[in-house]
Amino acid sequence: MEGPLEPDSSSMRISDDDRHRVAEQLREAAGAGRLDLDELDERLEATYAARTYADLVPITRDLPVLPASRPASTPVVAGPESERHLAILSGLERTGVWVVPQHLKVFAMMGGADLDLREARFSAPEVVISVSCFMGGAQITVGPDVNVVMEGTGIMGGYSGPNDALGIVDPSRPTVRVRGVAVWGGVSVERRS
Template sequence: MGELEPDPAQMRISDADRHRVAEILREAAGEGRLDLDELEERLGATYAARTYADLVPITLDLPVAGAATLPAQVSRAQASPVVPGPESESHVAILGGFDRKGVWIVPERLSVFAMMGGADLDLREAKFAAQEVVITVNCFMGGAQITVGPHVNVVMEGTGIMGGYSGPGDKVPAELDAGSPTVRVRGVAVWGGVAVERKALKRR
């Protein structure tokens, strides 16, 4: 019985690997490919990374030079959607907005309160701190838009009071497998609404 071949994508990275990716990000920001917010988010994800698979999506939309820091055997398709990340985050949008998009890490528990304001969460390029994450959105005269990709399972558990919670329809079909993360959406919408929409992955 032969020995199992190690998965290169799951090999632990060194500080030198993190520094190389960080330098790629800084160069991309200097060239105008990333704004300061994106740079900060990706640097955070870089220094939180533990394996080569964690690093792959961070440079996914940058020039091919970014991939040179990873072993040749690690393909982008091998990147796991689950990476080390925060257990919980809480955000408030009152008479204003809160949004997350691009490359970021969805914590295991994310809570958003919107009053006469709104939240826009785009998970299409996000990684997840757990195989199942819970997003709780409570809104009063406000709302939230949550966008997921084809490979994310969505469970709707919200309640609308003179408002509504709506899940992804079948406009873009789900493409789920055993490794697909689950996003559980909870909360109460009073005179407001929370909508989850499934869209195709962004093309670069």
């Protein structure tokens, strides 16, 4: 294992730069007519009062991640660069609204992980989820608008799921790259609405 575990990304404290990025997204949405001035004021107030990444997610949930004038190939929100989790004789569950870091590492030994990315926001256009299992497993659920690239190796176990690397990856959609090794265990990716 590499270094100490990092805290849950949604509970990590944000910086002024993170607040400014969200405020700029709100101003651009108002300029495009997506928010009226009262909504803009309310959301800006909530943005500058936010303390964690989880506080920022509901503020922009119903807005496009980038304005129409920029390419839609980088649907990102502010978030930590990496996060690590252990599930030893236990489980890890991430569901609902949360920010997926650019690098997420999970180790499951005689335990399991359930990562539901359908309501999650991504901190980078491409995120890498490294899942290594020993007599354990992981289930990853993605939405229909997410590219999936499977790069895992199974040893008396397996990695299964859609693999868009075999076709054309749509650059306007977020990409989840799944890596790791499953020994006497498995990692499964499922695409659902």
